[in-house]
Amino acid sequence: PYNPNVDSTVHDAWETGYIPVNQAFAKVIIQDARRNENPPIVIGHDYHLYLLPEFVRQEIPDAIIQHFVHIPWPTPRYWHMIPSYITHRICSALCQTNLLGFQSPQDRRSFLDTVEEFLPEAKIDHHNFTVEWQGNRTDVKVYPISINxxxxxxxxxxxxxxxxxxxxxxxxxxxxxxxxxxxxxxxxxxxxxxxxxxxxxxxxxxxxxxxxxxxxxxxxxxxxxxxxxxxxxxxxxxxxxxxxxxxxxxxxxxxxxxxxxxxxxxxxxxxxxxxxxxxxxxxxxxxxxxxxxxxxxxxxxxxxxxxxxxxxxxxxxxxxxxxxxxxxxxxxxxxxxxxxxxxxxxxxxxxxxxxxxxxxxxxxxxxxxxxx
Known part of the structure; x- marks a missing residue:
């Protein structure tokens, strides 16, 4: 009943903190990638950089982008607890990857359900675990992290x-x-x-x-x-x-x-x-x-x-x-x-x-x- 409280501070943190940080990471990657003839392989990790694939894809359309999410992915109902424009942006950005990895089959199912809820125009294949969005195809994988x-x-x-x-x-x-x-x-x-x-x-x-x-x-x-x-x-x-x-x-x-x-x-x-x-x-x-x-x-x-x-x-x-x-x-x-x-x-x-x-x-x- 007490958390989360999405007030103006959170909206401001998204606009002036989260987005610029992701843009800053993307800028460095893009600058480095342009020094080479071949398209880059870009590997991102976790919730800190959910928007990174969007910014890289905009500037380098043929980049191979993989992102791995370490934390559990909530079901769509929980995503409704935060502003829909944030959830929509996160889902859209992650669907700019070629490969998107999660820890468990449940996380993968929850992601596909979330995309279906917030990106109704996306084409989702629940059997082959793929998403087609804005001309890009994302294969959604399960890669349980392990130990040495x-x-x-x-x-x-x-x-x-x-x-x-x-x-x-x-x-x-x-x-x-x-x-x-x-x-x-x-x-x-x-x-x-x-x-x-x-x-x-x-x-x-x-x-x-x-x-x-x-x-x-x-x-x-x-x-x-x-x-x-x-x-x-x-x-x-x-x-x-x-x-x-x-x-x-x-x-x-x-x-x-x-x-x-x-x-x-x-x-x-x-x-x-x-x-x-x-x-x-x-x-x-x-x-x-x-x-x-x-x-x-x-x-x-x-x-x-x-x-x-x-x-x-x-x-x-x-x-x-x-x-x-x-x-x-x-x-x-x-x-x-x-x-x-x-x-x-x-x-x-x-x-x-x-x-x-x-x-x-x-x-x-x-x-x-x-x-x-």
Whole structure:
């Protein structure tokens, strides 16, 4: 009910900020491209540069333009919450690309639906995932971003990570649950802790036998909403530890710092990795964990995470708002048979290793090459 508020400041930011910044990027690209005889290949990224394809196409009609969107693409109803002239301009500009990439099939569907809503004159092929607009054809692709598996594994076995692992190991229990997140509302941390609390209450035999290690990176602490959420996280942790903890056991151990190596070390130790985000473009923690974990750990994954369509077969799927369902998934994960754990862990690791960051880049370059 409170956000967004589109006032004159937002309209002014669009006209005097967003548009000129995109024009400035395009100007440099155009100047550089004109030094060469061959048309350029222009690759743009994310929401900061949505208008870039429009400005490049105006000056260099035969340029090959690819743009990749890292964040989720909302359904048309959400785009109606901002002025229609802005949405129309964004859709029109992105339809000046030759290749437009998204993280997930849902994002691609939402984009095509949005174009259909705001550019009714565009010709949209929902079967072949193409848009024809103002004489240009855009192929809309899905390129889920990934990780450098070798680099993540190298960090996991580095002296610093091994030192962190040795310090964390005594905090582990018969079963250890891990989460690694920026402390942001969309990461859904509080609901995850409440699901864990509910599991301990429903299954009191687990008291003292399961520990939750949470590696949380403070984020955007200058924004009041994020400050409040961090406060809420700390309050929930204190409440759970106070009500269920014992003299020699605390249900939740938090590490509130930006320490990537320590977090990677923590990934090696989980029996269950909780990724219950509300919505996001991609979650790389869900990909990093399976390639470094030593325990055939189980991934509990939100159905609304951008990585879900890739890893669903090996994960336990939860709805991000379903505390009861998340509680059941946590219990299933820590009581799962060794055979099922191994099967799921193997599926996850194989999927991530097969579709690593090199695969992500190769697919895009291959599609660009086919246009040359």
């Amino acid at each position: 598996v070798g680099e993540v594994q190298r960090i996991a076995n580095s002296p610093r990570a091994l030192e962190s692992e040795a310090k964390l190991a005594p905090l582990c229990n018969e079963k250890t649950i891990v989460r690694i997140d920026r402390a942001e509302p969309n990461k859904n941390i509080v609901r995850g802790f409440k699901a864990y609390e509910l599991m301990l209450k429903r299954h009191p035999e687990l008291i003292g036998k399961v520990t939750f290690l949470a590696f949380l990176v403070p984020s955007r602490t200058h924004i009041r909403q994020y400050q409040r959420y961090m406060d809420e996280i700390e309050q929930v942790v204190q409440q759970i530890n106070r009500s269920l903890g014992t003299g020699d056991w605390q249900p939740i151990q938090t590490f509130i710092e930006n320490n990537y190596t320590q977090a990677i070390a923590g990934m090696k130790l989980y029996d269950a990795l909780l990724v219950n985000t509300i919505i996001e473009g991609m979650n790389l923690v869900a990909k990093e964990g399976p390639v470094v974990n030593d325990r055939n750990g189980v991934l509990i994954l939100s159905a609304t995470s951008g990585v879900h369509h890739q890893l669903a077969e090996g994960a336990l799927t939860v709805s991000p708002t379903d505390i009861e369902g998340t509680m059941n998934a946590l219990y299933e994960a820590i009581t799962m048979t060794p055979e099922d754990r191994e099967r799921r862990a193997s599926l996850l690791a194989a999927s991530v290793c097969q579709e690593d960051i090199t695969h992500w880049l190769h697919r895009q370059f291959q599609d660009i090459a086919e246009l040359l």
